[in-house]
Amino acid sequence: MTAMAADAAALASGKGHEDENFPVASWVxxxxxxxxxxxxxxxxxxxxxxxxxxxxxxxxxxxxxxxxxxxxxxxxxxxxxxxxxxxxxxxxxxxxxxxxxxxxxxxxxxxILRYASWDDLIDYCRYSAMPVGRFVLDVHGESRELWPANDALCAALQVINHLQDCGKDYRTINRVYIPTDMLAAAGATVEDLGRDRATPTLRGVIVELARKTQGLLAQSACFAGCIHDKRLAVEVAVIQRLAESLTRKLLTRDPLSERVHHSKLETLLIAGTAGAARMLTR
Structure with a gap:
């Protein structure tokens, strides 16, 4: 092992919880x-x-x-x-x-640098995303009956992140999460991810994946309302609404050439609206 990689700290990116798309252990x-x-x-x-x-x-x-x-x-x-x-x-x-x-x-x-199908990608999310929400639920003492809704939301968040970063992931670490069978069926190629702008065929695949993500978010729509802890319910409602908004952006914007993230003001507005709605519902 090289001196550079002698320990995990040497590989730290400097990224912190405030740099994430979604709230992490927020004051809520x-x-x-x-x-x-x-x-x-x-x-x-x-x-x-x-x-x-x-x-x-x-x-x-x-x-x-x-x-x-x-x-x-x-x-x-x-x-x-x-x-x-x-x-x-x-x-x-x-x-x-x-x-x-x-x-x-x-x-x-x-x-593993490629994923063959949507099912393969969701299996990856089973390990990369779903455990995060499950841990948060366990910390709060919530029922494991909430895991299916949690898993759908966490998978959606992961796919959103993959789509936002699809060009960067390909160019910097040669990793592609977009299922290769979907690329092939559309007539797109992995190499299209290295372009400055998505081709029409690649754009179609991204839109199809965004729609599948909307399906996951439909499954998690009930999640916040089923959580016993009121403050956790508010945070989950905020995350759900932010994810829905980002997915709509992916339906209309090209992540290779356009920003597909929320501004700080957008995040505050969406979070405030979702949080208030959740509290009023409770």
């Missing part, structure tokens, strides 16, 4: 829940930075992720982010499985 949540959620976020961010590093080799990244896994399961104390999460889980009687599942996705990212 009760204070006693924010610290464990931030521990999970810091663990996830460290692993994501390892998997997405363009300079380290696959073997180097897998070794670092392996150290994170070993720390989380208690075999070693080598990784600080994993150790902090392990301690949070022990203190609160939570399973470390959500973190271990998340590592499975990042380990895949080191060696």
């Amino acid at each position: 949540l009760k204070p006693q829940y924010r610290a464990p959620i931030m521990a999970f976020y810091r663990f996830a961010r460290a692993a994501d930075d390892v998997a997405d590093n363009a300079a380290a080799s696959a073997d180097e990244k897998l070794a670092l992720l392996g150290a994170m896994r070993a720390t989380l399961d208690g075999s070693t104390d080598a990784n600080p982010e994993s150790l902090a999460l392990r301690q949070v889980c022990a203190e609160r009687g939570l399973t470390p499985q959500h973190g271990l599942d998340l590592l499975t996705a990042f380990e895949r990212d080191c060696t």
Whole structure:
């Protein structure tokens, strides 16, 4: 292993929770829940930075992720982010499985650069996104009967992120989450992602994926209303509304040549409206 990749901290991107598309442990949540959620976020961010590093080799990244896994399961104390999460889980009687599942996705990212179908992509989301929401629900003591709605929302958030970054992911790390069978059926190619502007065929695939994402969001529309903790329900309602808005943007904007993100003002307006509506409903 090179000196550069001697530990996960060396591969840190500098990205933090305030740089994400969606709220992470926001002030809306009760204070006693924010610290464990931030521990999970810091663990996830460290692993994501390892998997997405363009300079380290696959073997180097897998070794670092392996150290994170070993720390989380208690075999070693080598990784600080994993150790902090392990301690949070022990203190609160939570399973470390959500973190271990998340590592499975990042380990895949080191060696799997293409996804053949929508089903394959959703299976990736099962490990890369769904455990995040499941952990938040467990921290709050919510019923696991909420997992299907959570899983649909988390998968939608992940697909949105993939579509927003599809050009950058291809150019910088040669990773493509857009299913190759959908590209082939439309007459598009992976190489189209390297263009300055999406071709009509690639644009059609992005629109089709955005519509599939709308289907996921339809499945999660009931989620906030089923959550017992009122403040968590507000945060989920905000995330749902932000995701719906971004998906509509993807139906009309080209992520290769146009910005498909919310401005800070847009985020505040959407979040305020969704949060107020949720509180009034409660």
